[in-house]
Amino acid sequence: MKYMVLISGGESWEGIGPDERRALYERIGAWWSEHAQKGEILEGHELQGVETATTVRRDPGGNVTVTDGPFIEAKETIGGYALIDVPDLDAAISLVSGWPAPEAFEIRPVVTAREA
Numbered sequence: 001m002k003y004m005v006l007i008s009g010g011e012s013w014e015g016i017g018p019d020e021r022r023a024l025y026e027r028i029g030a031w032w033s034e035h036a037q038k039g040e041i042l043e044g045h046e047l048q049g050v051e052t053a054t055t056v057r058r059d060p061g062g063n064v065t066v067t068d069g070p071f072i073e074a075k076e077t078i079g080g081y082a083l084i085d086v087p088d089l090d091a092a093i094s095l096v097s098g099w100p101a102p103e104a105f106e107i108r109p110v111v112t113a114r115e116a
Contacts, residue, residue, distance in 0.1 A: 002042070002085050002110040003092045007103055009047075009079020027100035035084075040095060044082030079103070083110070 016024070035041045050069075057065045086092050089107070096105045 001088060002083060004108050004110055005082040005084055005096055006078050006106040007080040009077055024101045031098060031100050035095060040084055040086055042083045042085055044080060046080040047078060050077045
């Protein structure tokens with residue numbers, strides 16, 4: 001089953017020095033490679049900082065508003081994502097539980113077909 005894993009970023013990395021940050025990125029890279037080789041991670045990327053976000057809103061009348069910044073203000077913001085393919089939610093939880101950095105995750109099943 002495919003799941004989208006949203007990886008939060010933000011305050012969990014505050015106060016981490018450059019050497020520790022470098023070591024964390026190395027552990028994340030090793031973790032990512034291991035699970036990609038197993039076919040559990042299909043795709044994913046780190047995102048640029050929330051200050052680079054652009055929000056596009058379309059109202060029911062078709063009017064579009066574009067603003068700089070994220071959709072909502074929050075301490076935890078999405079810092080990256082992974083599309084994973086594992087047997088079930090328990091396997092998804094087990095997979096992300098091995099992440100080697102202080103983060104929070106949101107795991108959601110991917111809709112593969114719409115029911116009529």
